[in-house]
Amino acid sequence: MLHRLWMFTLLCLIALGCGGDQSQQTKLSSTLRLAVTTSTRDSGLLDELIPIFERDRDVRVDVIAVGTGKALRLGEAGDVDVMLVHARDAEDAFMQAGHGIRREDVMYNTFEILGPPSDPAGIVGMEPAAALQKIADGNHRYLSRGDESGTHQRELLLWKKGGGQPPSDKSIESGQGMGATLIMADQMQAYVLTDRGTFLRFKKKIELKPLVFSSQDLKNPYGILVVNPNKHPSIRNELADAFVDFMISQRVQQIVQDFTVDGEQLFYPLRLSNGD
Numbered sequence: 001m002l003h004r005l006w007m008f009t010l011l012c013l014i015a016l017g018c019g020g021d022q023s024q025q026t027k028l029s030s031t032l033r034l035a036v037t038t039s040t041r042d043s044g045l046l047d048e049l050i051p052i053f054e055r056d057r058d059v060r061v062d063v064i065a066v067g068t069g070k071a072l073r074l075g076e077a078g079d080v081d082v083m084l085v086h087a088r089d090a091e092d093a094f095m096q097a098g099h100g101i102r103r104e105d106v107m108y109n110t111f112e113i114l115g116p117p118s119d120p121a122g123i124v125g126m127e128p129a130a131a132l133q134k135i136a137d138g139n140h141r142y143l144s145r146g147d148e149s150g151t152h153q154r155e156l157l158l159w160k161k162g163g164g165q166p167p168s169d170k171s172i173e174s175g176q177g178m179g180a181t182l183i184m185a186d187q188m189q190a191y192v193l194t195d196r197g198t199f200l201r202f203k204k205k206i207e208l209k210p211l212v213f214s215s216q217d218l219k220n221p222y223g224i225l226v227v228n229p230n231k232h233p234s235i236r237n238e239l240a241d242a243f244v245d246f247m248i249s250q251r252v253q254q255i256v257q258d259f260t261v262d263g264e265q266l267f268y269p270l271r272l273s274n275g276d
Contacts, residue, residue, distance in 0.1 A: 030059045032239045033080040035071035038177030043197035053246050069148025078232025082240040086150035086222045100225045104248050105270040107256050108221040113212035115191040124211045129162035131212045136164050141190035145181050146173025155193045197266040
């Protein structure tokens with residue numbers, strides 16, 4: 001009798017244990033790990049989009065906001081399923097190395113160089129590479145993110161195009177996301193490169209003004225990439241694919257186009273069928 005009772009208890013424990021594992025596996029499989037740039041997070045756009053996807057698919061989306069360089073490294077390591085980033089050369093390298101199985105264009109905005117309203121370097125209306133060089137030549141304060149983000153990578157390209165370097169004793173790296181960097185730049189009354197979306201989100205909190213903002217060199221496209229499940233079996237590629245389809249759908253592209261802050265459009269969709 002005791003032997004039968006012990007066996008029954010053991011079987012019950014095994015069944016409960018298996019059920020717990022299955023429940024945990026189901027929970028994990030219904031969670032999408034999404035790496036996004038801090039500029040995207042700070043813009044507020046994802047606060048509109050992610051709840052829709054979560055409701056539609058009955059899943060949870062875990063958002064990790066980092067610079068583009070860090071986001072791609074997370075994808076390479078298999079620590080995220082999908083990435084929304086903005087550094088095309090780095091994205092292409094990621095795909096060519098076989099770390100990703102799908103990349104789609106999503107939207108774009110623009111970069112801007114902000115500075116104190118008095119513009120001590122006198123860069124207003126200049127081409128961005130020339131403006132940065134003038135900031136350096138005048139040894140004016142300049143704040144860089146310095147974090148391999150898409151914004152930082154564009155900044156380095158502009159410095160290279162201008163043939164110069166940041167002012168050595170006046171250039172500071174924040175190591176922070178875009179929103180925090182704007183606050184720091186404002187406190188320092190320094191020049192800074194930012195994306196338009198984050199500036200619009202923070203413009204009521206800072207005194208810095210856009211001084212350089214009209215140039216092809218400042219166009220800022222965003223792409224979305226799915227990590228290769230053949231390299232990392234834990235990747236939820238079906239869920240990641242569904243999220244990509246969601247982001248380039250006409251429904252979401254219209255939301256992207258209609259998303260504004262104080263009446264100003266933050267992003268421009270690249271997949272809207274009417275071409276807007």
